[in-house]
Amino acid sequence: MPAISSTGLRSLSLFSGGGGLDLGFERAGFDHVASYEIMEDAAATIVKARPDWQVFGGEDGDVRNVDWKKWRRKVDVLHGGPPCQPFSHAGRQRGALDPRDMWPQFVRATLEIMPAAFVGENVSALADSKFSEYVTANILAPLSERYTIAPVTVLHAGDFGVPQVRRRVFFVGFRSKVTARRYRSPEPTHCRPNSPSGDGRRRGLGVRAALGLPDIGFDDLSPTIRSTLNGPRNTTSILNSVSAKKKFEQLAIWPNGVAMTREMAHRFVAQNGHFRLSVPDVALIQGFPDGWPFVGATYMMLGQIGNAVPPPLGYQVARAVAAALAKAA
Numbered sequence: 001m002p003a004i005s006s007t008g009l010r011s012l013s014l015f016s017g018g019g020g021l022d023l024g025f026e027r028a029g030f031d032h033v034a035s036y037e038i039m040e041d042a043a044a045t046i047v048k049a050r051p052d053w054q055v056f057g058g059e060d061g062d063v064r065n066v067d068w069k070k071w072r073r074k075v076d077v078l079h080g081g082p083p084c085q086p087f088s089h090a091g092r093q094r095g096a097l098d099p100r101d102m103w104p105q106f107v108r109a110t111l112e113i114m115p116a117a118f119v120g121e122n123v124s125a126l127a128d129s130k131f132s133e134y135v136t137a138n139i140l141a142p143l144s145e146r147y148t149i150a151p152v153t154v155l156h157a158g159d160f161g162v163p164q165v166r167r168r169v170f171f172v173g174f175r176s177k178v179t180a181r182r183y184r185s186p187e188p189t190h191c192r193p194n195s196p197s198g199d200g201r202r203r204g205l206g207v208r209a210a211l212g213l214p215d216i217g218f219d220d221l222s223p224t225i226r227s228t229l230n231g232p233r234n235t236t237s238i239l240n241s242v243s244a245k246k247k248f249e250q251l252a253i254w255p256n257g258v259a260m261t262r263e264m265a266h267r268f269v270a271q272n273g274h275f276r277l278s279v280p281d282v283a284l285i286q287g288f289p290d291g292w293p294f295v296g297a298t299y300m301m302l303g304q305i306g307n308a309v310p311p312p313l314g315y316q317v318a319r320a321v322a323a324a325l326a327k328a329a
């Protein structure tokens, strides 16, 4: 993620979590206007990482309480990933019936601020046919009254150099039809570790190589890491599924009992001798730079990481949006 110098474009972030998407936008040359995040620890992470940013956390960060009109003419791009639990395969998939569904708030903020563009993000399950009526009625229809929306795209973090299987759906819209026509969803920058052909792209690292672990004759992308905020209370396991368990076994990586620091992970060797992960390792698997200062207990740090858009993926989407807006200027 080479840092791009300021494009002069201003971005405002909703549902900012520990700042994955915010970081991608910053590196892509956006000037940060504000972040809104209801979880105190997550907001504190962003404050610690970027003390000069305007961050609204806790009650002040609850998007349901904000009159967004005050940000009119002050924001070029609004971005955010509303909570994914109402749509995730790991949950009950109740969509609009789930009180955690915050897409109506994303839509309200966009229509009150009327930025030049918006970027909404979520788990790829939201692109399943099961939710097509939900998406049309609650996202596309209200926003398309004022915006031209690009084809909805599912992107895979492994195509952008992140050592993890992670798919995310992106909704991108522009107020100007001309700008919308110029927008191109980002093309993969990397090929995946075990893919047969690279098409001239850089080959992404497997998770063992990314973590600097010794060669065991096998490597691959990490399975999708789960947010520990969605699992059993205070869990420190990032395991998502039975197939993920098998893959971690092949990789000789232990995904349970993730330690807060690398030193603690080394001290408590997993029973089967596999490599025990630490918070900085999981952050690396999610594409965060070393030292991103997550705040809170171990499960809370892992929750912020597991909830995040991998910054290198957010960066490519942000660059694509900036390119379309720059051409329109």
Ligand SMILES: C[S@@+](CC[C@H](N)C(=O)[O-])C[C@H]1O[C@@H](n2cnc3c(N)ncnc32)[C@H](O)[C@@H]1O
Binding pocket: 014, 015, 016, 017, 018, 019, 020, 021, 022, 036, 037, 038, 039, 042, 061, 062, 063, 064, 080, 081, 082, 083, 084, 102, 304, 307, 308, 309, 310
């Ligand atoms: C999927 S995470 C977003 C992660 C973020 N985009 C990133 O890349 O790090 C959704 C976030 O929405 C926050 N959230 C849920 N309800 C909210 C509300 N009413 N107001 C503000 N934030 C809320 C959650 O605490 C969670 O951090």
